[in-house]
Amino acid sequence: MKHSSIMMNIVLCMLLSLALFACEDGSKAGPGGASGLREVAVVTLQPRREVYTTELAGRIASFQVAEVRPQVGGILQKRLFTEGSDVRTGQALYQIDPATYEAALESAEAALLKAEANVAPARLKAERFRELLAIKAVSRQEYDDAHAAFKQAEAEVAVNRAAVKTARIQLEYTKVRSPISGRIGKSAFTPGALVTANQAQALTSVRQLDPVYVDITQSSQDVLRLRAKFAKGELRKAAERAVVRLRLENGALYPHEGTFQFTDVSVDESTGTVSLRALFPNPDAVLLPGMYVRAVLNEGVDEKALLVPQRALLRDPKGQASVLLVGPDGTVESRLVEVGRTVGDSWQVLSGLEPGERVILEGGQNVRPGMKVKVRGEE
Secondary structure: OHHHHHHHHHHHHHHHHHHHHHHHHHHHHOOOOOOOOEEEEEEEOOOEEEEEEEEEEEEEEEEEEEEEOOOOOEEEEEEOOOOOOEEOOOOEEEEEOOHHHHHHHHHHHHHHHHHHHHHHHHHHHHHHHHHHHHOOOOOHHHHHHHHHHHHHHHHHHHHHHHHHHHHHHHHHOOEEEOOOOEEEOOOOOOOOOEEOOOOOOOOEEEEEEEEEEEEEEEEHHHHHHHHHHHHHOOOEOOOOOOEEEEEOOOOOEOOOOEEEEEEEEEEOOOOOEEEEEEEEOOOOOOOOOOOEEEEEEEEEEEEEEOEEEHHHOEEOOOOOEEEEEEOOOOEEEEEEOEEEEEEOOEEEEEEOOOOOOEEEEEOHHHOOOOOEEEEOOOO
8 A cells, every 4th residue: 555655646746747847848938839929810911993982861852743733723523543553644633624614615616607707708898899999999998998807807717716726725624634654642632622723732743753863962071082082093983874872771772773963063051062863763663752861872993992901900099090010020010000981891091001011910919019920821
């Protein structure tokens, strides 16, 4: 028993010695391995082609809007459409009582017939007096009076013909028709209501919903900034045909692309913004007038964009941005940088970095400027 106890103590001492030796050896190697250098992961900056986009607030507006008003007065007899349905140009929407307009047309037609009946005798009298004037059987004054009566009879025909045409138009106006094709809204009047010509309140409205406009606002400062970048050659147009995409209120992207139409020529004095307009197809009537959307516009293309990952960027208490670099000799360097917009999970670099430089992506919390480090993946 005593011999076994001695052997066990010897074994335990040997194991403790081995453990201490391993700890000492590991402490000499340091966190970075046998070399004693701390290990970091880096990203090498390379210029690349980047299309910059921006999201701006916008509202859907109808391509065309027509407020329907009567052009003659009377009692509404019928509503000839279903509220919320699609209507065509020229489709009858309301019927106004036509009785008085039918009577006015008949009266005008009768007056025209009477006027036409007076033309023939007046013409014959003028022709006869011309012959008699040639043989001096009537005076010049009598012939002039007969000729004037004939011309007056012809004028009466023209006046009454115009009156018939006007009466027909007025009768036709008793059918209130849609001026455009589109989707019709609710009716503000019911059968039995008295309406008047060109009244202030519309009977209903028709909106063309395919295509639709998207009215967008952009600050005048951003407009000037972009123009300056284009002038300096820092950006160029992404394409001759400016394409716009939409993000809906629920965050989903609208499946159809739109085209940029124009930029307004004035700045809103109260908001300091410029209005822009884009045109979008709307075959399924997903976009409704007044809907809030976010318009995604291509601002321009930078052929030599430098991007640095967001997690590599450091900020001091004043908000100044900086990054940690690994130099050619493996030394850590801190560098102040100027960044612009975010592009995905990266920052656009405006100044402070050059292509080919190595920015520390991981392990930066364990190093400081001036330290030698080992780059992960390098021998």
